[in-house]
Amino acid sequence: MAQAVAEETIVNGVDVEALGQKAEALRNDPGLGKSRFRITNRWLGCGRNRSTVTGFHSLRQEIPHERPFELEADEPPVLLGTDEGANPVEHLLHALASCLTTSLAYHAAVRGIHIEEIESTLEGDLDIRGFMGLADDVRKGYENITVTFRVKTDASPEKLRELAGFSPVLDVVANGTKVNLRIETRA
C-alpha cells in the first residue's frame, strides 16, 4: 500500500511531488528562479563547429552536468559542408521540438493527465536567398514553422495546446528575444 501511494507521485515519468516542492520553494523565494544557461562553441572550418555544454546557474548555485555534452553542427555538401552533423536551422527545430515535448509531459503530469506517447514532426520553410543576401524582400530565417504532434492520451488537443504554451523555446521562437552581440578580434 505504501508502494502504491509512492507510485502515484510519478506521472509521465515526472516526480510530481518533487516538482511541487520546487514550486513551493520558488513561491517562497522568487530569486531562486533566476537562471543562466550557457554554451561555448568552436569553429572547425567551413560549416563545421562544435558546442560544449558543461553546466548552468540556477537556484542560486552553479549546477554542473553529470558529464559535458558536445553538440556538432555542419552543413550538407549541397551547402558546401561535409555533413558531419545537423545544420543550425535543423538544431533550432530540435530545440523547439524537445522543449514543447518536455513542457507537455511536465505540465500534464502536475495536472494528473497521463500521456503514453508523444511524437512530433516539425517543418520549417526558409528561402536560402535570404541567407545568401540575394533578395532584400526575403527574410533570412524561417518564414514559418509547422509543428504536428501525435499524442496518445485521454486529454483533448485543446488542453494539450494550453500546456505546450508553457514552453520557453516556443516563447523565444514565436516572440523573439533581445540578442546582445559582442565581437572581439585579434590579428
Added chain:
Amino acid sequence: MAQAVAEETIVNGVDVEALGQKAEALRNDPGLGKSRFRITNRWLGCGRNRSTVTGFHSLRQEIPHERPFELEADEPPVLLGTDEGANPVEHLLHALASCLTTSLAYHAAVRGIHIEEIESTLEGDLDIRGFMGLADDVRKGYENITVTFRVKTDASPEKLRELAGFSPVLDVVANGTKVNLRIETRA
C-alpha cells in the same frame, strides 16, 4: 601554378567558386531558394526525447543527409530529469552559436576575408518561474541572450557584426517566427 589558382578558391574552408555558382543559379531561378527543413521527435519519458534528422528539401529536390542524425535532449536532475543530454534551452543556444559562426565563415569567405579562429560563449538569462507558471509577469523564454565572439582575423569587429547579421537562426531568435501548432490525440 594551376594548383595555386585552385587553392585560392577555398577561403575559410569554403569553396567560394562553388558558392558563387550557387548564387548565380539562384539569381537565374529564384524558386531554387525555397527550402523546407524538418525533424521528427519522439518522447522517451519525463524530460527525455530524441530528434531524428534525415534530410531536407531545397533546390527543387529532396536532399538526404549522408546518414541520419540523432539529437538527444534531457533535463538535469535538479529539473527532475536524468541528464542524458543537453536541455532544450541549451540546444537553442547551440543552434544560435552554430548559425552565427557559419554565417561569419561563409560571408567572410566570399568577401576574401580570411579567418583563422572563431570561438564564442553564449549566455541566456531565464527565470524558471515563467516555465513553472508561477508568475504572470515573468516570460517563459530567455529574457536576453548575450553572445561573445573571439575571432582571429584582420577584419574589424564592425565588419564581422555585419556578416553575422546574415544568420537565419539570429533572425528567428531576435525577431520571432510564426509557429503553427497542430495537435492530434488518440486514446
